[in-house]
Amino acid sequence: MRHFDLLIIGAGSGNSVIGPEHDDWDIAIAEHGLFGGTCLNVGCIPSKMFVYAAEVAELAADSERLGVHTSFDGADWPAIRDRIFGRIDPIAAGGLDYRMGLPNVTVYTGTARFTGPRTVAVGDETITADKVVVAAGAHPAIPAIEGLESCGYHTSDTIMRLDALPERLVVLGGGYIAAELGSVVGAFGSQVTFVLRGDTFLRREDNEIRERFTTAYSRRFDVRMNTPVLAVRRDGPEVVLVVQGDQGERTELRADELLVATGRIPNGDRLDVAAGGIDTDSVGYVVTDDQLRTTAEGVWALGDVTNPVQLKHVANHEARVVRHNLSHPDDPARVDHRFIPHAVFGYPQVASVGLTERECRERSLPYRSHVQPFSSAAYGWAMEDTESAVKVIAHAETRRLLGAHIIGPQASTLIQQLIQGMHFDLTVDQMARHQYYIHPALPEVVEQ
Numbered sequence: 001m002r003h004f005d006l007l008i009i010g011a012g013s014g015n016s017v018i019g020p021e022h023d024d025w026d027i028a029i030a031e032h033g034l035f036g037g038t039c040l041n042v043g044c045i046p047s048k049m050f051v052y053a054a055e056v057a058e059l060a061a062d063s064e065r066l067g068v069h070t071s072f073d074g075a076d077w078p079a080i081r082d083r084i085f086g087r088i089d090p091i092a093a094g095g096l097d098y099r100m101g102l103p104n105v106t107v108y109t110g111t112a113r114f115t116g117p118r119t120v121a122v123g124d125e126t127i128t129a130d131k132v133v134v135a136a137g138a139h140p141a142i143p144a145i146e147g148l149e150s151c152g153y154h155t156s157d158t159i160m161r162l163d164a165l166p167e168r169l170v171v172l173g174g175g176y177i178a179a180e181l182g183s184v185v186g187a188f189g190s191q192v193t194f195v196l197r198g199d200t201f202l203r204r205e206d207n208e209i210r211e212r213f214t215t216a217y218s219r220r221f222d223v224r225m226n227t228p229v230l231a232v233r234r235d236g237p238e239v240v241l242v243v244q245g246d247q248g249e250r251t252e253l254r255a256d257e258l259l260v261a262t263g264r265i266p267n268g269d270r271l272d273v274a275a276g277g278i279d280t281d282s283v284g285y286v287v288t289d290d291q292l293r294t295t296a297e298g299v300w301a302l303g304d305v306t307n308p309v310q311l312k313h314v315a316n317h318e319a320r321v322v323r324h325n326l327s328h329p330d331d332p333a334r335v336d337h338r339f340i341p342h343a344v345f346g347y348p349q350v351a352s353v354g355l356t357e358r359e360c361r362e363r364s365l366p367y368r369s370h371v372q373p374f375s376s377a378a379y380g381w382a383m384e385d386t387e388s389a390v391k392v393i394a395h396a397e398t399r400r401l402l403g404a405h406i407i408g409p410q411a412s413t414l415i416q417q418l419i420q421g422m423h424f425d426l427t428v429d430q431m432a433r434h435q436y437y438i439h440p441a442l443p444e445v446v447e448q
Contacts, residue, residue, distance in 0.1 A: 007129035012037015014135025054187035114276030354403030378440035
């Protein structure tokens with residue numbers, strides 16, 4: 001049984017916990033999948049590289065309204081895929097080679113399972129450590145639908161590596177993963193059908209934003225809302241979904257491929273964390289305090305395995321906190337989860353930070369909100385944009401920002417100035433009047 005100073009389970013953001021201050025530590029890394037984790041290999045980075053190419057296709061197909069004569073003549077899916085993963089795969093391989101080449105780091109390629117306090121089994125080996133960091137991520141949630149497991153389906157882990165673009169794709173789900181990946185495939189020429197259990201996309205977004213987004217997607221795609229999937233089967237090369245219609249009748253949807261994008265589940269259960277004395281909540285997330293310590297002595301956790309806000313920038317922040325706390329137990333850092341922004345890279349984009357109106361009402365906060373369309377700004381005129389908007393929510397008494405929500409082009413960029421405003425505790429008046437806004441540029445929508 002080999003003993004280490006530090007064991008890290010997961011080589012995504014967990015990999016960044018190691019710094020020069022740990023050069024004299026004996027460190028083990030256990031990773032069951034691709035080095036670099038979800039974001040690099042099957043998540044935010046490759047998906048956004050696909051999104052950018054899809055946006056180019058969308059703009060080419062929609063430029064006639066600006067008087068520009070272009071058209072979309074199809075996409076070379078294998079070329080796009082190979083260009084993207086031709087950049088990503090060497091980074092993952094290089095990261096693994098780098099860590100394996102360090103004299104003080106041992107890499108275990110396999111699933112680590114706790115067998116006792118700070119003790120794990122990886123393959124045929126059992127290892128122990130003085131300190132353990134659990135950064136094992138999450139995996140796709142698969143609904144219990146008759147025939148689904150045997151019919152063959154894709155998740156976000158596999159859909160981006162398809163050999164060929166399907167003529168028809170059915171997407172189960174209406175969250176950000178479904179919206180982004182379904183939009184990409186649709187932009188490249190596939191017929192995409194979304195099947196939603198509820199009556200809206202992006203149900204956690206502010207009502208104004210999700211209604212606009214749902215309207216936009218309902219125009220672009222075949223969207224089946226309030227549609228339970230009763231069974232799935234294969235009929236030759238086709239996947240067949242048996243769904244329940246509005247009147248309770250059974251109908252069939254046929255496609256070439258099926259994408260299941262119905263959420264993600266933390267990997268704590270796969271690690272048998274309970275055997276290590278590590279508590280999880282009712283959903284399965286590893287319980288941590290504000291220093292990211294778990295309920296087990298000498299064990300920290302970060303990222304998707306512990307935080308329901310499964311975002312890379314959150315995991316990176318948490319990795320910095322854990323890295324500090326490993327070396328400075330008498331001067332611990334604490335996580336700051338007050339103003340976590342997020343973006344949905346659909347078409348249109350959505351970005352948000354802070355509270356929604358619904359959350360303000362639930363907390364009985366006095367607030368005022370305002371929706372400003374892109375069309376009110378000169379750059380919005382240039383874009384001929386009549387659908388995009390910025391929504392700002394402020395405290396009615398202090399006039400400080402409580403939340404901001406954007407739908408439209410560059411939303412993920414425009415939101416940053418509002419994130420800063422919240423972080424530095426600015427009022428909406430200070431945001432609008434105590435700085436210059438370039439004219440005519442899109443941020444003027446925020447100023448207005």
